[in-house]
Amino acid sequence: MRIPDSFRLFLPELEAELRAVLGEDASPLYIMMRYHLGWVDENGRRQQSPGKLSRPTLCLLACEAVGGQWPSALPAATAVELIHNFSLIHDDIQDASWERRNRPTVWKLWGEAQAINAGDAMYVLAQLALFRLEDRGVPPQMIVLLSRHLNQASLQLCEGQYLDIEYERHLDISADRYLEMIEKKTASLFECSLRFGAMLGTKNQVQVSSLCSFGRNLGMAYQVENDLQGIWGKDEDGKESPYTDIRGRKKILPVIHALDKADDSERETLHRIYGQSTLSNGDVGQVLRILDRTGSKAHAEKLRDQYYQQSLEDLERAGLSSSPRHALEEVAAFLLGQEVG
Amino acid sequence: MRIPDSFRLFLPELEAELRAVLGEDASPLYIMMRYHLGWVDENGRRQQSPGKLSRPTLCLLACEAVGGQWPSALPAATAVELIHNFSLIHDDIQDASWERRNRPTVWKLWGEAQAINAGDAMYVLAQLALFRLEDRGVPPQMIVLLSRHLNQASLQLCEGQYLDIEYERHLDISADRYLEMIEKKTASLFECSLRFGAMLGTKNQVQVSSLCSFGRNLGMAYQVENDLQGIWGKDEDGKESPYTDIRGRKKILPVIHALDKADDSERETLHRIYGQSTLSNGDVGQVLRILDRTGSKAHAEKLRDQYYQQSLEDLERAGLSSSPRHALEEVAAFLLGQEVG
Numbered sequence: 078m079r080i081p082d083s084f085r086l087f088l089p090e091l092e093a094e095l096r097a098v099l100g101e102d103a104s105p106l107y108i109m110m111r112y113h114l115g116w117v118d119e120n121g122r123r124q125q126s127p128g129k130l131s132r133p134t135l136c137l138l139a140c141e142a143v144g145g146q147w148p149s150a151l152p153a154a155t156a157v158e159l160i161h162n163f164s165l166i167h168d169d170i171q172d173a174s175w176e177r178r179n180r181p182t183v184w185k186l187w188g189e190a191q192a193i194n195a196g197d198a199m200y201v202l203a204q205l206a207l208f209r210l211e212d213r214g215v216p217p218q219m220i221v222l223l224s225r226h227l228n229q230a231s232l233q234l235c236e237g238q239y240l241d242i243e244y245e246r247h248l249d250i251s252a253d254r255y256l257e258m259i260e261k262k263t264a265s266l267f268e269c270s271l272r273f274g275a276m277l278g279t280k281n282q283v284q285v286s287s288l289c290s291f292g293r294n295l296g297m298a299y300q301v302e303n304d305l306q307g308i309w310g311k312d313e314d315g316k317e318s319p320y321t322d323i324r325g326r327k328k329i330l331p332v333i334h335a336l337d338k339a340d341d342s343e344r345e346t347l348h349r350i351y352g353q354s355t356l357s358n359g360d361v362g363q364v365l366r367i368l369d370r371t372g373s374k375a376h377a378e379k380l381r382d383q384y385y386q387q388s389l390e391d392l393e394r395a396g397l398s399s400s401p402r403h404a405l406e407e408v409a410a411f412l413l414g415q416e417v418g
Numbered sequence: 419m420r421i422p423d424s425f426r427l428f429l430p431e432l433e434a435e436l437r438a439v440l441g442e443d444a445s446p447l448y449i450m451m452r453y454h455l456g457w458v459d460e461n462g463r464r465q466q467s468p469g470k471l472s473r474p475t476l477c478l479l480a481c482e483a484v485g486g487q488w489p490s491a492l493p494a495a496t497a498v499e500l501i502h503n504f505s506l507i508h509d510d511i512q513d514a515s516w517e518r519r520n521r522p523t524v525w526k527l528w529g530e531a532q533a534i535n536a537g538d539a540m541y542v543l544a545q546l547a548l549f550r551l552e553d554r555g556v557p558p559q560m561i562v563l564l565s566r567h568l569n570q571a572s573l574q575l576c577e578g579q580y581l582d583i584e585y586e587r588h589l590d591i592s593a594d595r596y597l598e599m600i601e602k603k604t605a606s607l608f609e610c611s612l613r614f615g616a617m618l619g620t621k622n623q624v625q626v627s628s629l630c631s632f633g634r635n636l637g638m639a640y641q642v643e644n645d646l647q648g649i650w651g652k653d654e655d656g657k658e659s660p661y662t663d664i665r666g667r668k669k670i671l672p673v674i675h676a677l678d679k680a681d682d683s684e685r686e687t688l689h690r691i692y693g694q695s696t697l698s699n700g701d702v703g704q705v706l707r708i709l710d711r712t713g714s715k716a717h718a719e720k721l722r723d724q725y726y727q728q729s730l731e732d733l734e735r736a737g738l739s740s741s742p743r744h745a746l747e748e749v750a751a752f753l754l755g756q757e758v759g
Binding site: 104105106167170171172189190191193194196197198200201202204205208211216217218220221224225228229231232235236238239242243 | 445446447508511512513530531532534535537538539541542543545546549552557558559561562565566569570572573576577579580583584
């Protein structure tokens with residue numbers, strides 16, 4: 078799928094801002110952070126495999142879309158990206174994940190204790206990144222307000238992460254509790270990205286609240302799409318997914334739906350399989366057959382599409398001119414693996 | 419030793435402010451945080467074993483000492499205390515410590531993954547705590563400035579923690595590198611406490627910088643005293659210390675000094691013992707004899723006293739009236755286990 082122009086357009090200045098926040102410190106704590114961001118290899122040598130920077134791109138697009146000057150929102154976009162990455166560093170420890178974006182995770186290379194530190198330091202840098210708005214002439218009152226929002230979103234993120242880990246220990250999580258979890262864990266930071274861009278670009282409250290809602294619904298759709306990819310997605314070489322999230326016994330939406338809709342014998346099978354510490358190919362096959370029989374893939378796709386549709390209605394409500402609206406639609410479609418007209 | 423009146427004086431309002439920041443949320447993530455702060459047992463039932471609140475007490479005293487209204491500094495004092503406690507929750511995971519203040523650590527009860535979350539959430543709450551200054555009429559420009567300082571101190575804390583963990587893997591850490599580590603890990607947050615109180619109470623830059631320096635030197639002295647207590651301190655029942663930090667093979671100041679001053683045979687003994695995974699009583703005895711022969715206890719006491727003396731000179735320079743100066747002296751002496759005249 079073609080990467081929307083917006084990603085390319087903002088990339089140089091976004092990367093420059095991120096690099097300015099991380100500074101020139103050559104100590105290992107900073108190498109760990111640069112490694113996680115995909116800028117260097119584990120020895121600190123230059124390498125390029127950075128993330129997509131979806132959240133900051135949405136932030137800058139929102140600022141432009143409401144008539145603001147997007148460069149003035151760079152510090153805010155950067156802060157959101159650093160919050161996202163602090164949570165990934167800690168998430169990888171919590172999930173005991175060995176790889177992220179085809180490279181060993183930070184804790185796998187430097188150990189858990191130092192990876193906790195690297196995540197903490199990145200959280201601190203996110204706070205400091207936001208204060209660079211002062212240098213771009215944003216008034217202190219606005220900075221305090223944005224920092225409150227950033228930290229409220231971060232608190233939601235911690236609460237969502239708490240639930241996510243807690244749910245691993247239980248079967249039969251209700252769909253409502255699952256949706257509450259992803260709203261906190263994923264949607265709140267998406268909302269924050271759009272809020273930052275909008276608030277820095279306009280005083281029009283209808284536009285701000287419509288774009289916040291767009292961000293929240295897009296975040297929900299994005300997480301459900303992620304869940305689908307975790308089972309039926311292809312890897313980067315275009316090969317079939319090894320059903321990673323089934324093997325990891327993740328309580329993602331299709332599985333939650335299947336547990337709800339399964340008959341007694343299927344539910345017993347799922348309970349037995351999810352009670353094991355490792356899954357055989359036969360187990361994975363059985364889970365997939367139950368997901369198929371209960372229509373769980375179609376259900377997740379429908380839910381994703383509903384959130385996506387709502388997000389497009391939010392955009393409509395924001396009353397943007399057609400060009401910036403199209404750019405936001407394009408990024409949303411890209412994040413959800415959809416083609417846009 | 420008698421607890422100075424200042425601790426008692428500020429306690430009710432400090433606790434009320436802390437409780438207001440944590441809110442009424444009854445979810446387990448918040449119970450973990452209240453447990454760590456010593457307010458509840460692991461089931462969330464009321465219990466009282468809170469910490470001394472030394473840092474916030476110093477903050478409020480500083481505010482009063484320069485002629486400010488101490489209640490207006492309560493949100494800042496609370497923010498510092500929460501930063502301190504976030505670092506303790508993560509520190510206990512990193513050090514694999516089973517106990518803190520005679521109770522199981524957060525990770526020991528709830529597991530590492532959720533303890534990482536609880537620490538993260540407490541860090542977020544520290545940020546939000548500071549913004550409560552707005553409700554007490556502190557202008558946004560000042561809040562942004564204080565938040566910058568809080569996060570600079572937190573970054574130093576992460577850097578110091580990085581060094582502390584890194585040094586565990588090495589012998590022959592120089593005294594300079596050790597002092598750099600404790601300056602970042604301990605002294606910077608002490609400095610921040612005093613800075614906050616002073617800045618919220620006066621515009622007099624001499625008073626602010628003198629009190630910052632007082633905080634930094636006091637923090638250094640406090641950490642060296644902690645190191646001494648880790649070897650020769652008595653436990654809460656007044657019994658001899660079980661030489662915890664020797665058994666934990668901690669690279670604390672007396673050990674670093676001993677490694678530097680030891681003769682070849684003693685150094686070989688220390689290297690052998692510190693290369694083991696557990697220490698016998700005989701090993702501990704050998705280490706203590708080498709510490710004794712190299713005068714390492716006296717050396718650490720001298721260094722502590724030098725920092726203490728410098729901190730008292732800083733107080734002198736601040737030109738405070740005699741009553742608030744005496745209160746600060748009293749708290750400093752208490753933290754260092756000294757009697758004050």
